[in-house]
Amino acid sequence: xxxxxxxxxxxxxxxxxxxxxxxxxxxxxxxxxxxxxxxxxxxxxxxxxxxxxxxxxxxxxxxxxxxxxxxxxxxxxxxxxxxxxxxxxxxxxxxxxxxxxxxxxxxxxxxxxxxxxxxxxxxxxxxxxxxxxxxxxxxxxxxxxxxxxxxxxxxxxxxxxxxxxxxxxxxxxxxxxxxxxxxxxxxxxxxxxxxxxxxxxxxxxxxxxxxxxxxxxxxxxxxxxxxxxxxxxxxxxxxxxxxxxxxxxxxxxxxxxxxxxxxxxxxxxxxxxxxxxxxxxxxxxxxxxxxxxxxxxxxxxxxxxxxxxxxxxxxxxxxxxxxxxxxxxxxxxxxxxxxxxxxxxxxxxxxxxxxxxxxxxxxxxxxxxxxxxxxxxxxxxxxxxxxxxxxx
Numbered sequence: 001x002x003x004x005x006x007x008x009x010x011x012x013x014x015x016x017x018x019x020x021x022x023x024x025x026x027x028x029x030x031x032x033x034x035x036x037x038x039x040x041x042x043x044x045x046x047x048x049x050x051x052x053x054x055x056x057x058x059x060x061x062x063x064x065x066x067x068x069x070x071x072x073x074x075x076x077x078x079x080x081x082x083x084x085x086x087x088x089x090x091x092x093x094x095x096x097x098x099x100x101x102x103x104x105x106x107x108x109x110x111x112x113x114x115x116x117x118x119x120x121x122x123x124x125x126x127x128x129x130x131x132x133x134x135x136x137x138x139x140x141x142x143x144x145x146x147x148x149x150x151x152x153x154x155x156x157x158x159x160x161x162x163x164x165x166x167x168x169x170x171x172x173x174x175x176x177x178x179x180x181x182x183x184x185x186x187x188x189x190x191x192x193x194x195x196x197x198x199x200x201x202x203x204x205x206x207x208x209x210x211x212x213x214x215x216x217x218x219x220x221x222x223x224x225x226x227x228x229x230x231x232x233x234x235x236x237x238x239x240x241x242x243x244x245x246x247x248x249x250x251x252x253x254x255x256x257x258x259x260x261x262x263x264x265x266x267x268x269x270x271x272x273x274x275x276x277x278x279x280x281x282x283x284x285x286x287x288x289x290x291x292x293x294x295x296x297x298x299x300x301x302x303x304x305x306x307x308x309x310x311x312x313x314x315x316x317x318x319x320x321x322x323x324x325x326x327x328x329x330x331x332x333x334x335x336x337x338x339x340x341x342x343x344x345x346x347x348x349x350x351x352x353x354x355x356x357x358x359x360x361x362x363x364x365x366x367x368x369x370x371x372x373x374x375x376x377x378x379x380x381x382x383x384x385x386x387x388x389x390x391x392x
Contacts, residue, residue: 048312241311
């Protein structure tokens, strides 16, 4: 046995091994990671909403399950909608377009022994068409749903057809993506034959040239369908988000509406290109990119829109957690509290009309009426009612 040498350094773990270990841990706990994301997004909505109201509800431990259910519900909606908008298109581009055997030599270049997306080519062939489609979606989204859907689908079909024609054409390998080697002996030796065969495998156009246009239509249909599906996923998410933000075409848009649409379009296109460039080799980094973009889109309306017009307010109101205008009836015990707060109510049946219930979560109910807000113990609230909207 060799004696221990004090000058020997113990083996260290490299940064790549740490990253691989973390990726393995996340992969082994997909369900836990997904639930954590839902809780995180739901918590973000709750925090943004109550921050604007300068109030946070108090919960008993018995109500913790209801609170977690509310967080999971809100966060699940955010995860699905923004996943369709910010992650699914980039995933389709990465796995079915960028690294397609027929397109990889055109869309990617070799860098450090790995295929890396060529940003200029990806921007021109996927980013610009997707940007045009998103601009049209924002432009017609405030109109009648049937008319907006017809215009959006027509635009998406035309854009997808153009992208498909470009992709299905004769491929040209990107500079640095693959460089065929020629044998110094004229291809007579074994090495020359192997290099010739490897060149044919890298550039599919050399093996397909004899077939002429036999595979052109199949490639065209494939690429058109893939880009159409990626755009359709974003379209579904956008229409659902617009239904939450503007439930009716007659609703006035929030303040700084145009700026929010510009920011949304830029973030959506950029994020999907980043996801497309990362997913094939760094899946968890692509997910982190989509999560960061989601937080940016959630926070933008909170900064630019007026209080009550942000997405957090709309979500809380639409799903019955708070923000609805109601007539609220209290128990007689609440009359003293309401009078002490300056409200003129009767002693027998205290009632507030045209009041806005800002929060129904926790021990207390937060009510806004006559330009003031008051908290009332939940057990003192008997009933509330609201008018049914006729514009939905």
